[in-house]
Amino acid sequence: MVGLIMKRFLQLLLLLVGISFLVFMSMHLAPGDPATIIGGPTATESDLQAIRTDLGLDKPVLVQYFDYIRGVVQGDLGFSFQNNQSVSEAITSRFPQTLNLAIASMIVAIVIGVPAGIISAIKQNSWFDVSSTTVALAGISIPNFWLGAMLILIFSVELQWLPVGGLSAPFWTIEGMKQLILPAITLGTASAAMIARMSRSAMLEVIRADYIRTARAKGVKRNTVVWVHALRNAMIPVITVIGLNFGFLLGGTIITEQVFAINGVGRLMIDAIAARDFPVVQGTVLLVATLFVVVNLLVDIIYAFVDPRISYD
Amino acid sequence: MLKNFRLLSVSLFVLVLIALAGCSEESGADSGDDGESSSDVAQELTYATTSDVVGLSPIDTNDSVSSAMIEQVYETLFVRDPETMEIKPHLAESYENPDDLTWVIHLKEDVTFHDGTPFNAEAVKYTFDEFKSEERAAPRASLLEPVESIEVQDEYTVVLKTKEPYGPLLAALSHTNASIVSPEADKAGDLNQNPVGTGPFVFDEWVQGDSVSLSANEDYWQGAPELESVTMKVVPEYSTAVSMLQTGEVQFIDAIPTEQLPRLESMENVEIQQKEGTPVYYLGFNMNKEPFNDINFRKAVSYAVDREAYVSQLNGLGVKNNSIIGPKVFGYNEEAKDAGYSYDPEKAKSLIEENGFEGQEITLLAANRDMYMKMAEIVQAQLTEAGLDVSIETMEWGTFLDTTSEGNFEMTFLGWSNSTADGSELLYPNLHSDNIGSSNRMAYENAEFDQLVNESRVTVDQDVRKEKLHEANMMAIEDGVWVPMHHGIVTAAFDQSVEGLQLDPTGQWSLYNVSRK
Numbered sequence: 001m002v003g004l005i006m007k008r009f010l011q012l013l014l015l016l017v018g019i020s021f022l023v024f025m026s027m028h029l030a031p032g033d034p035a036t037i038i039g040g041p042t043a044t045e046s047d048l049q050a051i052r053t054d055l056g057l058d059k060p061v062l063v064q065y066f067d068y069i070r071g072v073v074q075g076d077l078g079f080s081f082q083n084n085q086s087v088s089e090a091i092t093s094r095f096p097q098t099l100n101l102a103i104a105s106m107i108v109a110i111v112i113g114v115p116a117g118i119i120s121a122i123k124q125n126s127w128f129d130v131s132s133t134t135v136a137l138a139g140i141s142i143p144n145f146w147l148g149a150m151l152i153l154i155f156s157v158e159l160q161w162l163p164v165g166g167l168s169a170p171f172w173t174i175e176g177m178k179q180l181i182l183p184a185i186t187l188g189t190a191s192a193a194m195i196a197r198m199s200r201s202a203m204l205e206v207i208r209a210d211y212i213r214t215a216r217a218k219g220v221k222r223n224t225v226v227w228v229h230a231l232r233n234a235m236i237p238v239i240t241v242i243g244l245n246f247g248f249l250l251g252g253t254i255i256t257e258q259v260f261a262i263n264g265v266g267r268l269m270i271d272a273i274a275a276r277d278f279p280v281v282q283g284t285v286l287l288v289a290t291l292f293v294v295v296n297l298l299v300d301i302i303y304a305f306v307d308p309r310i311s312y313d
Numbered sequence: 314m315l316k317n318f319r320l321l322s323v324s325l326f327v328l329v330l331i332a333l334a335g336c337s338e339e340s341g342a343d344s345g346d347d348g349e350s351s352s353d354v355a356q357e358l359t360y361a362t363t364s365d366v367v368g369l370s371p372i373d374t375n376d377s378v379s380s381a382m383i384e385q386v387y388e389t390l391f392v393r394d395p396e397t398m399e400i401k402p403h404l405a406e407s408y409e410n411p412d413d414l415t416w417v418i419h420l421k422e423d424v425t426f427h428d429g430t431p432f433n434a435e436a437v438k439y440t441f442d443e444f445k446s447e448e449r450a451a452p453r454a455s456l457l458e459p460v461e462s463i464e465v466q467d468e469y470t471v472v473l474k475t476k477e478p479y480g481p482l483l484a485a486l487s488h489t490n491a492s493i494v495s496p497e498a499d500k501a502g503d504l505n506q507n508p509v510g511t512g513p514f515v516f517d518e519w520v521q522g523d524s525v526s527l528s529a530n531e532d533y534w535q536g537a538p539e540l541e542s543v544t545m546k547v548v549p550e551y552s553t554a555v556s557m558l559q560t561g562e563v564q565f566i567d568a569i570p571t572e573q574l575p576r577l578e579s580m581e582n583v584e585i586q587q588k589e590g591t592p593v594y595y596l597g598f599n600m601n602k603e604p605f606n607d608i609n610f611r612k613a614v615s616y617a618v619d620r621e622a623y624v625s626q627l628n629g630l631g632v633k634n635n636s637i638i639g640p641k642v643f644g645y646n647e648e649a650k651d652a653g654y655s656y657d658p659e660k661a662k663s664l665i666e667e668n669g670f671e672g673q674e675i676t677l678l679a680a681n682r683d684m685y686m687k688m689a690e691i692v693q694a695q696l697t698e699a700g701l702d703v704s705i706e707t708m709e710w711g712t713f714l715d716t717t718s719e720g721n722f723e724m725t726f727l728g729w730s731n732s733t734a735d736g737s738e739l740l741y742p743n744l745h746s747d748n749i750g751s752s753n754r755m756a757y758e759n760a761e762f763d764q765l766v767n768e769s770r771v772t773v774d775q776d777v778r779k780e781k782l783h784e785a786n787m788m789a790i791e792d793g794v795w796v797p798m799h800h801g802i803v804t805a806a807f808d809q810s811v812e813g814l815q816l817d818p819t820g821q822w823s824l825y826n827v828s829r830k
Contacts, residue, residue: 032711036718039452045751050450083368083505085521094522152556164557165548261548263523271364271522276711
């Protein structure tokens with residue numbers, strides 16, 4: 001296990017270097033000059049030049065990259081071009097909102113997805129199975145921004161049960177939970193649908209296995225067979241999907257944050273891209289990439305707990 | 314047993330993660346007071362805007378959201394009356410011109426900054442010196458560029474000397490970015506983070522990306538405002554802001570997009586204010602490229618574009634007027650309203666045939682924001698009708714700014730907010746040959762026109778200025794360098810409990826006279 005973690009850690013480092021290089025280069029090569037955005041439409045060429053010098057954008061790109069990497073290694077992600085805030089500070093002040101949203105969405109996804117998939121499998125071809133499979137297909141297909149806007153119209157504007165936007169209250173308060181519900185459903189729906197489909201097919205496969213028939217033949221109760229013997233074995237692919245989805249959720253909160261006015265990392269990233277705020281874009285992309293890799297590592301570790309046959313040594 | 318233990322540890326791990334997330338949340342949480350119901354008559358107001366302020370220092374910023382907050386915290390020496398559009402003293406008491414190069418400005422006494430620093434001639438000199446300092450690189454430094462020196466004559470008198478006579482000086486001094494800042498606060502820290510002015514509201518907190526909060530200045534020199542606190546909340550999605558207005562989570566939004574207007578109009582608890590404003594939106598030609606530098610081509614395009622039909626699609630949020638200088642901008646004259654080349658498809662077709670422009674391939678460049686896409690689609694249809702082969706290229710704003718300033722386009726759509734409401738500040742940056750390669754994106758060059766604009770700038774007599782601006786305006790209209798698509802209507806929508814809100818034609822507003830009932 002330790003070997004696995006070490007190996008993954010080295011892979012992560014290599015990956016981050018690669019990603020930082022790609023992001024750095026693509027931001028610098030893409031059209032759009034931070035100086036023209038900061039200077040506004042009335043800036044003269046000499047104003048722009050002064051801004052570029054001030055930001056260090058007049059140096060060769062490779063020199064800028066190495067300067068940047070030297071900073072990152074020392075834990076310095078640089079400063080925002082827009083408002084001179086430290087990038088680490090900007091990220092740490094927003095990350096809790098994104099993490100709350102991703103965890104809440106994951107809970108929504110698991111609570112809906114796993115039971116729906118299992119019941120569909122046990123009662124294959126029943127009305128429940130057909131309708132849940134249809135709903136799952138719809139869940140994957142509905143765009144986030146539309147679902148979010150509709151939920152706001154129904155539950156906030158018409159029924160007035162839940163607030164429209166923001167995660168201003170801490171999540172353990174009633175107010176905070178109310179604020180989380182709509183964004184979590186918006187973001188979690190697609191994942192719930194994917195988890196449901198995966199749980200259903202994994203369960204179907206396991207239920208047909210010999211040892212399940214044997215267990216039933218020995219007289220073990222149906223419910224015990226399903227929830228103890230079968231579920232455990234059907235969980236491996238489901239955990240993979242959950243892990244992957246959690247990675248996506250952490251990096252994919254952008255639209256939900258936008259619709260619900262949540263001040264998270266996704267919005268920080270999108271605003272930074274629009275403003276060509278290079279240091280902030282790089283910082284947020286590195287964060288999302290790191291999280292994705294770490295979540296996947298955790299999934300691998302969880303495998304070993306769920307299925308003792310899996311060993312990494 | 315062992316299996317159960319493993320399951321347990323996995324669940325514990327997840328719980329710990331959640332708890333950790335909770336702990337770090339505490340520091341990031343704000344007061345959480347934006348869910349209050351509108352029936353509460355507390356003197357509090359929440360304003361929603363689609364983007365965050367860049368900073369809160371008038372010297373160091375140049376964007377409209379920052380300006381909206383800066384307006385409430387700081388004040389300028391002069392202000393433009395939103396009704397008459399006349400400039401009148403504000404922090405200044407009066408002024409005189411002993412000669413065309415000298416402006417002696419007497420200041421109001423007994424005004425103090427929020428940090429207790431007295432407002433006086435030293436503060437004005439400090440602010441303007443910083444504004445002009447090369448090191449500071451103020452984005453709107455051009456406003457005071459013609460000012461050569463700022464001298465303190467006595468405690469409450471400051472003397473500005475200009476290199477040449479400078480007509481738009483009062484307009485420049487009434488611009489939000491020329492607000493007077495507390496010298497002590499600026500020396501001690503960063504005004505972007507901790508703004509200190511003389512205005513009716515005092516800065517409390519800025520949660521970056523989320524909100525700015527202000528509270529009433531109880532010692533304000535004109536008397537404390539009725540509102541006790543003001544919060545600016547960042548809501549990136551306009552339709553979400555509209556929902557929040559409907560549910561009472563916010564009480565005030567502005568700059569309404571045309572497509573949201575019908576929804577807002579249908580809401581019972583919401584009032585809408587619309588006012589003819591200073592912004593102008595136009596279709597421009599790249600004068601460095603064929604055939605766009607041909608007056609006959611530009612005339613043909615202008616004849617072909619039915620601006621009445623276009624404006625009718627804006628739900629009333631635009632006015633058709635052929636003038637480049639809009640009706641609410643200094644230098645406008647009724648005569649310009651129908652000057653130039655109004656819609657006449659027959660004339661367009663014959664010009665196109667006579668000059669061999671038939672089937673001419675042109676690309677309309679449009680930024681994918683505001684109303685530019687809509688403009689592009691309508692213009693494309695109308696020009697196709699007239700016999701041209703038109704395609705549209707769309708770009709994200711940052712790329713668009715870069716591409717147009719490099720001159721890599723044929724025809725494009727842009728706007729100008731006219732935040733000083735002065736025609737010189739419109740014609741000089743956008744159409745004067747001094748600014749080719751930067752803000753004169755169409756690369757328009759006309760020596761006679763330049764001369765008129767120069768005269769409008771170096772004359773202190775406002776009547777003469779107005780005449781010069783009108784002449785320059787007519788010349789640019791005749792040259793067909795811009796096809797003005799529409800002149801803006803400034804808008805705001807607010808909860809019916811909000812009273813006393815007055816929009817300025819530049820789109821700015823002050824919350825000083827606002828209260829909740």
